[in-house]
Amino acid sequence: MAIRSLLIANRGEIAVRIIRAARELGIRTVQVHSSADAESLAVQLADEAVEIGPPQAAKSYLNIPALIDAAKRSGVDAVHPGYGFLAENADFAEAVETAGIRFVGPTAKTIRLMGDKVAARKAAAEAGVPTVPGSAGRIEGMEEARAVIEQTGFPVLIKAAAGGGGRGIRIAHDMAELEHLVPQASAEAQAAFGDGGLYIERAIQDARHVEVQILGDGQRVVHCYERECSLQRRRQKVWEEAPAVELDLSHREALCRAAVALAEAVNYRGAGTLEFLYEEASGGFYFIEMNTRIQVEHPVTECITGIDLIGEMLRIAGGESLRLQQEDIRQEGHAIEVRINAEDPANGFMPFPGVVGELRVPGGPGVRFDSLLYPGYAIPPFYDSLLGKLIVWGENREHALARLKGALAELTVDGVKTTAPLFTALADDPEVAAARFHTRWLERWLETNASRLAP
Amino acid sequence: MANQEIRSPLPGTFYRRPAPDQPPYKEVGDSLAKGDTIGLVEVMKSFHEVKSEVEGKVVKFLVENEDPVQAGQPLAEVEG
Numbered sequence: 001m002a003i004r005s006l007l008i009a010n011r012g013e014i015a016v017r018i019i020r021a022a023r024e025l026g027i028r029t030v031q032v033h034s035s036a037d038a039e040s041l042a043v044q045l046a047d048e049a050v051e052i053g054p055p056q057a058a059k060s061y062l063n064i065p066a067l068i069d070a071a072k073r074s075g076v077d078a079v080h081p082g083y084g085f086l087a088e089n090a091d092f093a094e095a096v097e098t099a100g101i102r103f104v105g106p107t108a109k110t111i112r113l114m115g116d117k118v119a120a121r122k123a124a125a126e127a128g129v130p131t132v133p134g135s136a137g138r139i140e141g142m143e144e145a146r147a148v149i150e151q152t153g154f155p156v157l158i159k160a161a162a163g164g165g166g167r168g169i170r171i172a173h174d175m176a177e178l179e180h181l182v183p184q185a186s187a188e189a190q191a192a193f194g195d196g197g198l199y200i201e202r203a204i205q206d207a208r209h210v211e212v213q214i215l216g217d218g219q220r221v222v223h224c225y226e227r228e229c230s231l232q233r234r235r236q237k238v239w240e241e242a243p244a245v246e247l248d249l250s251h252r253e254a255l256c257r258a259a260v261a262l263a264e265a266v267n268y269r270g271a272g273t274l275e276f277l278y279e280e281a282s283g284g285f286y287f288i289e290m291n292t293r294i295q296v297e298h299p300v301t302e303c304i305t306g307i308d309l310i311g312e313m314l315r316i317a318g319g320e321s322l323r324l325q326q327e328d329i330r331q332e333g334h335a336i337e338v339r340i341n342a343e344d345p346a347n348g349f350m351p352f353p354g355v356v357g358e359l360r361v362p363g364g365p366g367v368r369f370d371s372l373l374y375p376g377y378a379i380p381p382f383y384d385s386l387l388g389k390l391i392v393w394g395e396n397r398e399h400a401l402a403r404l405k406g407a408l409a410e411l412t413v414d415g416v417k418t419t420a421p422l423f424t425a426l427a428d429d430p431e432v433a434a435a436r437f438h439t440r441w442l443e444r445w446l447e448t449n450a451s452r453l454a455p
Numbered sequence: 456m457a458n459q460e461i462r463s464p465l466p467g468t469f470y471r472r473p474a475p476d477q478p479p480y481k482e483v484g485d486s487l488a489k490g491d492t493i494g495l496v497e498v499m500k501s502f503h504e505v506k507s508e509v510e511g512k513v514v515k516f517l518v519e520n521e522d523p524v525q526a527g528q529p530l531a532e533v534e535g
Contacts, residue, residue, distance in 0.1 A: 036523070055523045056468055191476060342499065351499035353466055381466040382523065385499040 002318040003027050003078040003102065007071045008046065009092075010082030011061060013372045013388050014294070015042035018080050021310035030074040032067060034060035036380040041372050050074055055382045061085045064092050068099050078102035078317055080310075084384070087293040088115055104317040105270045106292050113266060114290040118161050118199055124287040127265040129258045132277065132286040134201025145182050145200055149175070152202040158182060160189035161197035168192065169235065171203055204286065206438040207277040209237070210244045212259035213301045215312055216268035217322040223256040224301050224309070225331050228435075231426070231442050233349070238419065238442070239426065240297035240337045242304045245397055245435050246280060255285055262287065271298070271313045280438075296339070296389070299370060303335035303393040334397040336404050340371070341385040344417035345453040353381040357414030362407035366393040366400075369411075379416060387418065397435065401427055425452040459509045460517070460529040467498035469505075469530060471520045479520075481531075485513050493531055496524065511535040 005028040008015045019029045019042060031046035036055035043049040050070040053060035060066065062085055071079055079096045081104065086092040094108040105111070114120045118138045121131045135148045138161045149156065158170045158181055170185050172178040182198065190196035209232065213224040228244035229237045247255065259274040273291045278284075298309050307329070315323065343349040356377045361369050371388025379387070392407055394400030405427045408420055426432050429445070463469065471479040471494045481493050492504045493513070514532040518524055 056521060191474065351465075351501055353499060381498045382468060383499065 001077075002320070003104075003314055005030065005074070005076040005078070006104070006314070007032060007050075007067075007074060007076040007079045007101075008042065008082065009061070009067050009071075009079050010085055010087070011037055011040060011042060011372075011383060012386060013370050014082040014296070015040075016045060016372060017370055018082060018310055019045050021308060021314060022080075024308075025311060025314055027314065028076075030070070030076050032061075032070050034382070036382055039377065041374055041377070048074060055380065057085065057383065064089075064095050067092070068095050071096065071101050072099060076101060078104055078314075080104040080314070080317075081293065083293050083296055088291070090115065102317050104313050106268055106272065110266055110268060111292045114272075114292050116161065117159065117289060118197070120290055121199075121287070123266060124262050127258075127262040129262045129287045130285065132201040132204060132288065135199045138197035138199055140197065141186070142179060142182050145178060145198075146175075148200045149178065152200070154178075155203040156200050157203050158185045158198055158200055160185065160193055160195070161199055162189065162193035162195040204277045204279050205281065206440070207279055208244070208246060208437075209275065209439050210247065210255065210278045210285065211273050211275040211295075212256050213295075213298070213309070214259055214263045214268065214272050214274065215307075215309070215316070215322060215324065216263050216270065216272070217316050217320070218267050218269040220322050221260050221263040221268055222322060222324050222326045222329060223260050224305050224307055224329055226252060226255060227297055227300055229297060230437050230439050231432075232439050233442055233446065235439075237297060238339050238341075239423065240300055241397070241400075241435075242300040242335050243331060244278075245334070247278070251278075251283060251285070258285075258287070262290070268292075270316055271309050277439075296386070297337050299368060299389060299391045300335040300337045303366075303368070303391060304331040304333055305329055306332075333393055333395050334400040335391060335393045336397075336400045337389050337391040338404070338408075338423040339386055339419065340388045340390055340411070340413070341419045342379055342387050342416050343385050343419055345419050345422040346417075346450075349419070350417075351381070351385050352417040353379045353385075354416040355379070356416060358412060359414070360410060360412035362390065362410035364403075364406070366403050367407045368392070369407075373413065387413070387416075390423075398433075401433060421453050425449060458514055458532045458534050459511065461493055461505065461507055461509070461531045461533060463496055463505060463524045463526060463528050463530050465496045465498045465503055466526045467496040467503075467524060469518050469520070469522050469524045470495040470497065470502075471516065481513050483513050483515055487511055487513055487533055505530060507533065509533050509535065 081087040090108040090112040231239035392403040
């Protein structure tokens with residue numbers, strides 16, 4: 001049965017985005033919030049709001065009993081987890097379903113499978129999807145690490161088996177470094193995730209981050225093409241595009257086919273993203289992980305395909321079969337998203353919470369601004385620094401870049417420092433204009449271009 | 456001499472320990488040198504050390520571990 005009322009178990013710009021999608025489908029929205037978010041835009045726009053705890057995320061947005069209680073009290077029949085917080089927490093998905101409420105996402109079993117990187121790699125290999133050469137399963141210590149190195153060679157990445165979001169990853173260039181880092185990584189993983197298991201894989205040279213958006217209804221899966229997300233700082237994406245212009249047609253088709261094969265193999269339900277590393281020199285692509293939720297950068301896919309991904313998630317969670325056949329999904333033009341964070345790029349990206357003064361939002365054809373901002377809003381310091389996302393669409397990449405420059409020039413957020421000057425500088429960079437970058441490119445660029453980042 | 460206060464340089468969440476499983480940076484009664492770390496403030500998911508600009512002895516903490524704090528809010532009292 002279609003969803004009639006929805007609890008949004010998140011905050012910020014994605015909560016606003018979910019409210020908009022739900023509203024179009026005639027769904028009543030209930031926005032949870034911490035005491036620090038009572039004045040948030042999402043709370044203002046939702047039909048109802050429920051306070052679930054104090055500012056600290058651990059006591060509010062990560063508090064499963066408080067969220068389940070809010071869902072029951074407000075009588076919703078579904079919960080959308082957004083991204084971050086509990087979006088990939090299998091226990092939360094299970095608790096929601098156990099309460100007789102629909103979870104807008106995959107089953108707890110799928111979240112658990114894909115959340116364990118070792119199990120996810122195994123599933124990928126079984127579906128015929130290439131993975132980065134590395135340990136076949138989790139390793140516990142140096143003996144096993146040495147055996148893996150004989151297969152992969154250096155440099156290698158050391159990752160926590162239970163980790164995610166690019167955190168806690170170390171790189172070892174030789175045996176001495178490996179011997180130093182393995183015990184350290186294991187201890188840290190034990191402390192952070194309660195699981196000291198690691199895995200090791202070859203570091204891909206000048207890798208591009210390319211990911212495929214999929215939608216599934218538990219039986220059938222379609223893809224909505226790929227995104228290129230190589231521009232990253234500290235392994236966090238800052239600029240995303242669709243399509244990935246470095247891929248030729250045969251590579252693009254192979255990549256998207258692989259993503260669908262893996263998602264179908266796990267009977268995927270909802271929106272998901274399969275992340276790959278693409279080694280341009282060899283043309284090889286390797287599955288790294290699956291995110292079992294909506295992504296921050298989903299709007300670039302929406303812009304080139306015309307599909308409302310959150311709307312489709314809500315329909316699927318309401319029990320509908322996928323409305324889309326693969327041949328119905330076409331892409332047109334090029335889209336770019338930049339993440340407007342409350343950080344000062346001229347001062348080492350220092351977080352900069354504050355009160356929003358004058359706000360001028362860019363507009364015009366092909367310009368979209370998904371944000372949590374309004375004039376006078378006091379940005380709380382307790383959550384991540386994402387204020388909004390500026391997304392532009394153009395007939396081709398050059399056109400999209402021109403629109404991006406214009407839109408950035410229009411954007412004014414008084415009262416706080418933002419990452420907008422970074423994107424203004426990047427949009428003018430000849431390497432960016434030629435789409436010649438990889439996942440380590442931006443950090444090197446930042447070392448030599450700091451002077452260009454003054455607002 | 457009047458007691459001095461150490462104030463938070465940033466808004467966010469105050470922590471007295473470098474990590475949940477480690478002892479606090481400073482206890483009441485500990486002596487404090489200029490530049491000593493007394494805690495962390497987490498602002499927008501990044502952690503910043505709060506360093507003392509005074510020396511003396513920690514008399515008391517004015518906020519609890521994991522309390523939300525404002526920029527400029529007194530965190531601890533120091534006897535000079």
